[in-house]
């Protein structure tokens with residue numbers, strides 16, 4: 001695990017309140033696998049005091065200045081607001097990679113990837129990682145992107161460039177079907193079942209994906225969110241109730257990616 005300062009290579013607004021920051025990465029960060037996260041802190045000022053968790057969006061390049069870790073983020077509060085003002089050449093404090101990412105099985109080739117809103121952040125890394133391990137020709141990956149509006153659809157071109165089939169829905173119907181993405185997932189499942197579903201997004205979406213996966217008997221892994229203080233299993237602040245009632249799960253250490261059957265969705 002790496003803990004220290006890294007230099008900002010780029011920080012661009014993509015649309016609406018979404019940004020992508022590229023960080024010059026240390027060799028340990030380079031070992032991140034899809035679904036793992038990093039904890040970021042600003043190097044100027046004391047506030048916000050606590051590091052904030054962000055999924056690894058992509059890891060690129062292998063030499064000198066080309067070694068880069070990307071974070072895709074939405075401005076929602078003080079930290080993300082200040083992060084959006086950082087310029088190339090400045091520094092951020094980073095700890096990672098952390099947590100358990102998506103468990104990839106060798107023999108799965110028919111895959112549904114379901115992302116709601118900023119939940120798309122770890123899914124591009126996941127898709128490109130799977131393609132790197134296998135070849136796109138031997139894979140059948142459908143990417144389901146759900147967003148509030150057309151402006152909030154993220155990474156569509158990136159998935160397209162990977163050669164993947166993309167299904168888009170928006171809550172307001174400004175692009176794709178006017179429905180939640182889970183309706184499209186269920187319609188596609190009813191026609192042809194994947195071997196596995198990977199999902200990341202708002203809690204309501206994950207709950208719905210988990211229910212659909214269970215109904216059709218398809219294994220499903222979900223990336224969960226929780227407020228985090230330490231990110232390494234020390235403060236117990238990120239506890240989630242597991243399906244086994246005697247057991248609490250910690251998002252930072254046991255996750256953030258879980259088998260959907262292990263989570264008690266309320």
Ligand SMILES: Cc1cc2nc3c(=O)[nH]c(=O)nc-3n(C[C@H](O)[C@H](O)[C@H](O)COP(=O)(O)OP(=O)(O)OC[C@H]3O[C@@H](n4cnc5c(N)ncnc54)[C@H](O)[C@@H]3O)c2cc1C
Pocket residue numbers: 037048052053054055056071072073074075076077078079080081118121122224225226227228251256
């Ligand atoms: C494992 C993990 C991976 C994440 N990956 C990403 C990512 O790739 N991109 C991204 O934009 N965000 C991601 N998040 C969420 C991100 O950590 C928060 O949006 C960020 O900490 C907000 O900080 P802030 O100071 O800007 O906002 P705050 O002022 O702290 O919060 C603003 C609002 O967001 C809510 N909020 C803050 N943190 C969380 C959280 N962890 N879960 C649910 N609600 C929260 C607060 O309750 C408040 O309503 C991830 C969270 C986790 C746990």
Ligand code: FES
Pocket residue numbers: 227228229230231232233234235236237238239250251252253
């Ligand atoms: S954030 Fe401290 S235990 Fe998970």
